[in-house]
Amino acid sequence: MAGHIQDRWYKTTTGPDGKPVKTKTDRHGTGLRYRARYIAPDGTEKSHSFPDKQKRKADAWLANIEADMTQGRYIDPSAGAVTFARYLREWLDNQTTDPVTQEAVMTRLRLHALPHLGDRPMASFRPSHIRYWMRQLEASGRAASYRRSIFANVSAMFTAAVEDRIIAENPCRARSVRAPRLDPRKVKPWSLEQLVAVQDALPDRFREVIEPGAGCGLRQGEIFGLAVEDVDFLGGVLHVVRQVKLIKGSRPIFAPPKGGKERDVPLPESVSFALAGHITRHPPMEITLPWKTLDGPPETASLIFTTETGKPINRHRFNEKVWRPALNEAGVPRTRDNGMHGLRHFYASVLLDAGESIKALSEYLGHHDPSFTLRTYTHLMPTSETRTRSAVDRTLKGRFSASDGPETAHSPS
Numbered sequence: 001m002a003g004h005i006q007d008r009w010y011k012t013t014t015g016p017d018g019k020p021v022k023t024k025t026d027r028h029g030t031g032l033r034y035r036a037r038y039i040a041p042d043g044t045e046k047s048h049s050f051p052d053k054q055k056r057k058a059d060a061w062l063a064n065i066e067a068d069m070t071q072g073r074y075i076d077p078s079a080g081a082v083t084f085a086r087y088l089r090e091w092l093d094n095q096t097t098d099p100v101t102q103e104a105v106m107t108r109l110r111l112h113a114l115p116h117l118g119d120r121p122m123a124s125f126r127p128s129h130i131r132y133w134m135r136q137l138e139a140s141g142r143a144a145s146y147r148r149s150i151f152a153n154v155s156a157m158f159t160a161a162v163e164d165r166i167i168a169e170n171p172c173r174a175r176s177v178r179a180p181r182l183d184p185r186k187v188k189p190w191s192l193e194q195l196v197a198v199q200d201a202l203p204d205r206f207r208e209v210i211e212p213g214a215g216c217g218l219r220q221g222e223i224f225g226l227a228v229e230d231v232d233f234l235g236g237v238l239h240v241v242r243q244v245k246l247i248k249g250s251r252p253i254f255a256p257p258k259g260g261k262e263r264d265v266p267l268p269e270s271v272s273f274a275l276a277g278h279i280t281r282h283p284p285m286e287i288t289l290p291w292k293t294l295d296g297p298p299e300t301a302s303l304i305f306t307t308e309t310g311k312p313i314n315r316h317r318f319n320e321k322v323w324r325p326a327l328n329e330a331g332v333p334r335t336r337d338n339g340m341h342g343l344r345h346f347y348a349s350v351l352l353d354a355g356e357s358i359k360a361l362s363e364y365l366g367h368h369d370p371s372f373t374l375r376t377y378t379h380l381m382p383t384s385e386t387r388t389r390s391a392v393d394r395t396l397k398g399r400f401s402a403s404d405g406p407e408t409a410h411s412p413s
Contacts, residue, residue: 002068003062004158005055018153031307036062041074042391064281075165080123085114086120087166098255099293100245108150112137124169125158127174133239134180143340147180155179187378188331189349191344197330207307208278212238213343214350217365220340225312227301230379233272238265240366242301244312247294252312254289254299255364265364275304285310305359347371354379 015021030050036058040046041256050058068074088109095102116133117125137147155172171177190198199210210220210228218280221243230239241262245255256262282300289312291299307313319339327334344365349362358381362373 003036003066005058005062006035006037007254008035009033009052034058036065038062040076045356046077049075053205060106063236064153073168075168077123081121081168082123082166083118084120084122085118087161088118088157092280099246099247099253100255101400103154103247108146109153112140112142112150113154122161122191125167125171127171130154130171130174130177134177138180144180144182151179180280181274187345187376188339189345189376189380190338194330194332195343195346198326198332201326201329203322205282205308206305207319208274209340211271211274214270214346215274216265217344218265219243219258219344219366220256220315223340224303224315224318225254225301226304228279228304229302231275231304232267232271234273236269238271239268242299244289244315246315250314251294252289252314253296254301256290256292259366259368260339261366261368262362263366279304282306287312310383345377346360349380352360352377 008031009025011025012020013023032066034050034055035047035051036046036050037045046062047059050061065074077405092106095105097105113133115128116136120129134147134151137150137202142150155170158167158170158172159166195210195214199207202209209223213220214221216238217224218238218240223238224244225242226238226240226391230241232239237260240257242254244252244256247253253329284304285306285383286300287303287306287310288298288300290296301314305313324334327338332338347364348361350363358377359370361377362370365373367373
């Protein structure tokens with residue numbers, strides 16, 4: 001055995017006859033009697049103490065430790081003493097996500113996880129602690145989607161702790177713990193009339209932001225990061241390669257599209273003509289911003305949409321000063337789906353109504369998984385009955401005269 005059990009109450013000495021004799025130590029009768037000692041994989045000595053009459057328990061504990069080391073499942077018993085707050089700081093510092101995402105995660109956990117979980121040692125967490133915390137989070141009135149994001153961040157941190165051998169199991173993955181359910185909400189795309197009304201209400205300088213969103217499915221940041229060199233007018237392709245993001249509240253940077261996924265999108269003639277007209281009236285401006293981080297390498301692009309002073313568009317100011325007034329003037333209610341993301345919903349509804357596949361739509365929208373696209377827009381897809389009727393009508397319409405009905409078909413020749 002790599003370890004052994006030390007009896008602190010007795011020691012073995014050699015008697016006058018040369019035979020071993022057990023004698024009492026100075027600690028006899030005080031403190032914990034047995035100490036299980038072993039050498040950890042990192043070469044340090046570890047121990048755990050047990051009271052009198054628990055020799056078997058000490059032997060079993062040591063046997064389990066040695067079995068875990070043999071099977072590669074060993075976890076230092078003292079490692080789990082680190083608090084949630086301390087491990088969270090280490091975990092955030094080692095994240096490889098972009099700074100904007102890190103900032104969002106840090107804000108969510110600082111506000112909604114640390115006050116409830118921060119002081120507890122990592123090894124002490126049980127599923128009941130997570131369930132209680134989630135009930136408190138629900139009582140705060142936060143939206144289910146927001147609570148689900150917070151839960152996902154906490155669960156990811158616990159998973160990292162398992163992989164770092166800090167704890168044995170992730171309490172967020174217990175069968176009794178369930179992530180917050182999303183609100184049962186179906187996306188309701190704008191009508192063409194609403195789209196036109198909003199565009200007519202926008203100032204001339206920003207009127208054509210509608211086309212890349214509603215006609216190519218670009219996100220708001222991707223529209224603001226669209227450069228003239230990304231538009232292949234002759235080939236009919238839009239290259240989505242960057243977005244404008246705000247870091248530390250309001251400082252703009254260039255970054256890859258969401259998920260780091262560049263993509264090519266078909267460029268309809270209507271969008272091509274609209275962008276060409278905008279470029280004629282408002283020439284593109286060369287903008288240089290750091291790439292991905294505030295201290296990243298400078299990147300220059302001839303942006304199609306900029307402010308009147310030739311600066312990149314700040315989405316917060318744009319939403320407050322331009323987009324929301326346009327919604328009010330057009331009579332479009334300011335709901336969750338009526339931000340500029342509503343343009344993507346319109347794009348998806350048009351493509352699905354035309355029979356485009358979920359896989360293609362997912363690629364054009366830049367989704368990480370077609371199943372996400374399906375879950376979001378499945379209610380907009382034509383039903384199987386509708387598709388059946390349309391398919392048969394396209395094939396048979398005009399082939400038979402109105403009198404060639406069932407009676408004619410079954411009449412004797």
